[in-house]
Amino acid sequence: MLLQQPGLLALITVTLVLLVFFCIYPVLLVFIKTITDEAGNLDFSQAKEILSTRSFLEAFLNSIWLGLVVAVCSTIIGFVFAYAISRTSMRFKRFFHMVAMLPILSPPFVISLSVILLFGRSGVITKTIFGINNSNVYGFTFLAIVQILAMFPLAYLNLRGMLAALDSSVEDAARSLGSDRWQVFRKVTLPLCVPGILSSLLIVFAKSISDFGNPQLLAGDYSVLSVQAYMQIVGMYNLRGGAFMAISILLPSLLAFVIQKYWVAKKSYVTVTGKPSGDGYPIHEKKIVYPLFALCLIVTLVIVLFYGTVVWMSFVKTWGIDMSLSLKNYRFVFSRGLRPLMDSLILSLIATPITAILGMIIAFLLVRKQFFGKRLMQVATMIPFAIPGIVLGIGYILAFNTPPVVLTGTATIIVAALVFRTLSVGIESGTNSLMQVDRSIEEASTTLGANSFSTFTRISLPLMKEALYAGLVNAFVRSMTSISAVIFLVSVNWNLLTVSILSEIESSRLGAASAYCVLLMAVVLLAFGVLNLLMRNFGRRAQYQSKEGLV
Amino acid sequence: MKLEAVGVEIKNLCKIFKSYHDKNGFYAVDHVSLQVEPGSLVTILGPSGCGKTTMLRMVAGFEIPSSGEILLKGREISTLPPNKRNVGMMFQSYALFPHLSVYDNIAYGLTLKRLPKPVIDQKVKDVLEIMQISTIIQRMPNQLSGGQQQRVALARAVVTEPSVLLFDEPLSNLDAKLREYMRDELRKIQQSLGITSIYVTHDQNEAMAISDKIVIMQAGTIEQMGTPWEIYTKPANRFVADFMGRANFVRSRITRIHPSETRVSTLGGEFTYTGDVSMISGENCVCMVRPDFFTFADNGKIEGRIVSRAYLGTSVEYVVAVGNEVVHMVDYGLRAHGIHAVGSIQHLAFDEKDICLFPAEAVDVEKEVHNV
Numbered sequence: 001m002l003l004q005q006p007g008l009l010a011l012i013t014v015t016l017v018l019l020v021f022f023c024i025y026p027v028l029l030v031f032i033k034t035i036t037d038e039a040g041n042l043d044f045s046q047a048k049e050i051l052s053t054r055s056f057l058e059a060f061l062n063s064i065w066l067g068l069v070v071a072v073c074s075t076i077i078g079f080v081f082a083y084a085i086s087r088t089s090m091r092f093k094r095f096f097h098m099v100a101m102l103p104i105l106s107p108p109f110v111i112s113l114s115v116i117l118l119f120g121r122s123g124v125i126t127k128t129i130f131g132i133n134n135s136n137v138y139g140f141t142f143l144a145i146v147q148i149l150a151m152f153p154l155a156y157l158n159l160r161g162m163l164a165a166l167d168s169s170v171e172d173a174a175r176s177l178g179s180d181r182w183q184v185f186r187k188v189t190l191p192l193c194v195p196g197i198l199s200s201l202l203i204v205f206a207k208s209i210s211d212f213g214n215p216q217l218l219a220g221d222y223s224v225l226s227v228q229a230y231m232q233i234v235g236m237y238n239l240r241g242g243a244f245m246a247i248s249i250l251l252p253s254l255l256a257f258v259i260q261k262y263w264v265a266k267k268s269y270v271t272v273t274g275k276p277s278g279d280g281y282p283i284h285e286k287k288i289v290y291p292l293f294a295l296c297l298i299v300t301l302v303i304v305l306f307y308g309t310v311v312w313m314s315f316v317k318t319w320g321i322d323m324s325l326s327l328k329n330y331r332f333v334f335s336r337g338l339r340p341l342m343d344s345l346i347l348s349l350i351a352t353p354i355t356a357i358l359g360m361i362i363a364f365l366l367v368r369k370q371f372f373g374k375r376l377m378q379v380a381t382m383i384p385f386a387i388p389g390i391v392l393g394i395g396y397i398l399a400f401n402t403p404p405v406v407l408t409g410t411a412t413i414i415v416a417a418l419v420f421r422t423l424s425v426g427i428e429s430g431t432n433s434l435m436q437v438d439r440s441i442e443e444a445s446t447t448l449g450a451n452s453f454s455t456f457t458r459i460s461l462p463l464m465k466e467a468l469y470a471g472l473v474n475a476f477v478r479s480m481t482s483i484s485a486v487i488f489l490v491s492v493n494w495n496l497l498t499v500s501i502l503s504e505i506e507s508s509r510l511g512a513a514s515a516y517c518v519l520l521m522a523v524v525l526l527a528f529g530v531l532n533l534l535m536r537n538f539g540r541r542a543q544y545q546s547k548e549g550l551v
Numbered sequence: 552m553k554l555e556a557v558g559v560e561i562k563n564l565c566k567i568f569k570s571y572h573d574k575n576g577f578y579a580v581d582h583v584s585l586q587v588e589p590g591s592l593v594t595i596l597g598p599s600g601c602g603k604t605t606m607l608r609m610v611a612g613f614e615i616p617s618s619g620e621i622l623l624k625g626r627e628i629s630t631l632p633p634n635k636r637n638v639g640m641m642f643q644s645y646a647l648f649p650h651l652s653v654y655d656n657i658a659y660g661l662t663l664k665r666l667p668k669p670v671i672d673q674k675v676k677d678v679l680e681i682m683q684i685s686t687i688i689q690r691m692p693n694q695l696s697g698g699q700q701q702r703v704a705l706a707r708a709v710v711t712e713p714s715v716l717l718f719d720e721p722l723s724n725l726d727a728k729l730r731e732y733m734r735d736e737l738r739k740i741q742q743s744l745g746i747t748s749i750y751v752t753h754d755q756n757e758a759m760a761i762s763d764k765i766v767i768m769q770a771g772t773i774e775q776m777g778t779p780w781e782i783y784t785k786p787a788n789r790f791v792a793d794f795m796g797r798a799n800f801v802r803s804r805i806t807r808i809h810p811s812e813t814r815v816s817t818l819g820g821e822f823t824y825t826g827d828v829s830m831i832s833g834e835n836c837v838c839m840v841r842p843d844f845f846t847f848a849d850n851g852k853i854e855g856r857i858v859s860r861a862y863l864g865t866s867v868e869y870v871v872a873v874g875n876e877v878v879h880m881v882d883y884g885l886r887a888h889g890i891h892a893v894g895s896i897q898h899l900a901f902d903e904k905d906i907c908l909f910p911a912e913a914v915d916v917e918k919e920v921h922n923v
Contacts, residue, residue: 440643441649444640444648448634448660448708449635450663451634454663
């Protein structure tokens with residue numbers, strides 16, 4: 001059948017080639033690199049050497065411990081947020097939700113920067129308020145706090161989706177059978193949420209151990225694998241050692257991802273009946289709502305404080321010494337040139353539509369077409385998303401530094417990294433929305449004479465409109481804020497804002513870093529708002545059209 | 552609007568699906584041949600899983616036959632992609648494009664042909680008039696009633712002037728009353744356009760009402776082909792007889808075989824059977840009599856006792872015990888002789904030309920042994 005549609009066959013072939021080339025090949029090279037020497041012979045000496053050092057073992061255990069602590073705490077906070085927002089009559093829900101989105105919409109290390117500003121050597125809280133001279137923010141405690149604040153929104157979103165999908169009439173049934181609120185929670189709600197809780201734990205764990213930006217700034221003596229890998233490569237020019245360390249993060253995080261995706265997700269109790277269930281009566285008892293409200297408020301205020309600090313910092317003359325407001329930092333940033341911001345913007349604006357459209361195309365192929373290599377396509381798109389960004393980055397250097405394809409230093413390699421790292425999220429939302437479209441709608445288009453291309457552009461794509469917008473937003477935000485995957489790929493020709501912010505912080509130009517952060521967040525929020533507005537407008541126009549027809 | 556009528560011929564068509572149980576695969580359609588005369592409507596009728604939808608999807612091009620040929624106007628099309636076949640299709644779910652208005656839905660196929668805008672406008676207007684839905688041209692699909700959606704789907708399918716129109720259980724989503732109305736509408740429009748049509752359904756009433764010819768399928772093969780009259784009154788086998796409506800299957804015995812007639816003993820009487828018989832004298836067989844074939848007659852050869860009855864207004868349904876057998880009958884003559892009492896003894900008759908004989912099956916023999 002495919003042979004009759006050369007266009008479709010070509011599309012599948014090109015997509016598969018791209019995916020193999022940009023998703024599988026680089027990661028495979030990282031593996032190969034760690035177990036072969038320069039001449040390409042099998043050689044485990046590097047692995048042996050690193051495994052025998054105490055520092056590797058220490059970093060490995062540190063990473064795992066950090067991951068566990070962050071996963072547990074983030075999931076607890078995430079659950080409180082999700083439960084309070086979806087099941088109670090608490091006030092300010094929208095506000096809590098929006099604040100919880102901040103860490104997702106901003107580069108991962110903004111909170112780290114803020115911690116340094118507040119609790120560091122010349123921190124406002126430590127030095128100015130408490131007069132402590134030698135406060136040390138570097139180490140496990142603050143790193144864990146920062147990661148928890150940055151990552152609990154993931155757990156929150158995951159659990160909220162799950163709670164929203166659980167039919168609340170089950171809880172009502174338990175109530176009518178005579179349980180009190182606590183019994184309902186303990187015997188019904190919590191057990192039903194176990195899959196969601198497990199998957200949140202695994203997602204946050206994987207995210208924590210592969211995080212690079214925060215440990216790079218805050219870990220200090222508490223060495224973790226991602227930073228060690230980076231040091232090996234940048235500091236000691238030992239690509240093989242770095243690759244090996246990166247692989248050792250990859251295995252536990254990949255394991256967590258696979259368990260989450262293929263085991264926990266299948267255990268879910270969420271059922272789609274297609275029958276709308278009412279929201280039920282939200283919990284309104286004061287003794288339940290108030291403590292939850294207090295918890296949400298504290299977490300939210302801490303986040304606001306941290307983000308506010310960065311904004312404040314960007315407008316202050318000299319932090320800790322002369323706190324008067326000025327535009328000095330912005331003048332500095334603008335005079336140094338907005339190259340990094342423009343580069344980030346340009347590359348993200350190139351990557352975003354590619355990611356979104358490619359995501360929809362692949363979703364279409366996966367859901368609607370039968371072809372050889374489908375499974376390969378599925379796995380390939382998942383790899384760059386599931387592995388730590390630093391592994392992908394190393395893979396790209398290994399793959400595209402030497403002929404046949406030399407891409408290092410070009411915009412292409414950065415765009416490719418951004419596209420393929422984000423692709424799987426777009427595919428997922430495209431797949432979900434396409435599954436809800438009756439297959440015969442597309443078949444109807446075909447019998448009327450449309451080929452696969454016309455059917456896709458005129459029927460399937462418009463029906464996936466919402467998923468497409470979600471994909472666009474997601475791709476843009478992730479492109480603008482990503483760091484670990486691209487840190488090895490930037491060059492004099494193409495720098496990225498996130499990478500320059502990191503180096504500003506490392507060279508203690510915190511004012512400039514803050515100003516850059518504020519600009520970056522402003523751009524992301526602006527784009528977010530504009531896309532949201534566009535989407536709503538399109539929705540309204542469709543509705544308007546249909547109303548007109550009624551007259 | 553009158554379309555060119557084109558014949559469809561299906562030769563030895565097979566569709567094999569992979570199966571875990573059988574390494575040879577599962578035959579969804581098993582060497583099927585049939586012919587659709589130009590301009591006629593042929594219904595493929597059968598229980599679910601009999602292969603009727605697979606057949607239709609192969610004609611549409613959504614499934615590729617494992618072997619065999621599909622000829623449209625004498626041209627082999629079985630490997631052409633669906634969009635190159637010029638085949639119209641009505642789907643069970645209508646499959647209207649939810650983001651396009653009625654006009655855009657109908658114009659869709661025409662715009663793909665890159666016709667000039669005025670031509671498209673005219674064609675859409677014409678087809679809407681035939682369907683009597685000109686007033687809803689600007690509406691979106693979710694603002695239409697079930698019957699209107701049906702008409703839009705039909706309009707969209709015929710406006711591109713396809714060679715053949717395929718119907719995949721298009722009425723199953725409508726409520727009973729509308730279903731009957733739309734059934735007659737579909738038939739009327741099909742006949743006025745003169746378009747060759749293949750219609751798939753599992754509803755035998757629907758099939759009887761609209762078809763020029765019915766094809767009965769079971770387990771991937773054709774059991775019988777014929778006009779609705781032939782299929783109802785002269786079913787080729789017990790499956791068809793049972794599927795096409797209510798039937799009594801009465802144990803009988805062949806008593807005498809002549810070149811011109813066969814004598815059969817059943818329900819305590821002896822009757823003449825004029826059809827072909829492959830059985831021998833003395834053999835057990837099954838005699839099929841539909842409930843409406845029985846009449847009350849004082850000189851009837853069959854004597855039975857009324858066991859129960861149900862009055863349905865235009866008719867009365869009786870359960871009658873005749874010897875060891877229990878038969879159902881429907882009586883439309885109640886205006887003449889009223890309703891018979893339960894427990895009363897009555898004489899029944901039927902026209903000997905109406906009965907059908909089938910070979911006895913293992914079940915019947917077993918039953919007999921049991922009764923003895």
